Amino acid sequence: MPSFAGAFPELCFDLAAELRATGRSDLARELEASTLKSVSYDPETDAGLVALEAQRELNAVERNVVGQKLGQVISFDGAHYASLQLDNFGRVVAVDLQAPPRELRWKLLRLTPNNRWRARDARGGCPCRDTR
Secondary structure, X not given: OOEHHHHOXXXXXXXXXXXXXXXXXXXXXXXXXXXXXXXXXXXXXXXXXXXXXXXOOOOHHHHHHHXXXXXXXXXXXXXXXXXXXXXXXXXXXXXXXXXXXXXXXXXXXXXXXXXXXXXXXXXXXXXXXXXX
């Protein structure tokens, strides 16, 4: 999978800049260096999730005894539609997107595997119109 910065350069730049401005340069560097694990987007709810590969692997005790859980969610003022999800070990694991801007929606749709809109797109239909 590509890097987060490569797939979403504008979003990565905006989120990293705000993290740096609030004293979280460590998370900004981790976000910029992360790779995509998966991308999902639901046009009906206008919500997307970009799951990221954590930069630091868990050791056996962390993985098998403690376990990975959602630890913290960081909201952004500039990109109010985005939030950064950290696990209980402080690692960046996802970017949650609620009602993202139009250009970001199209990118999410394009990167979402098995998207139900893709078949209509291939036949020349418009994903913005549901003809059910």
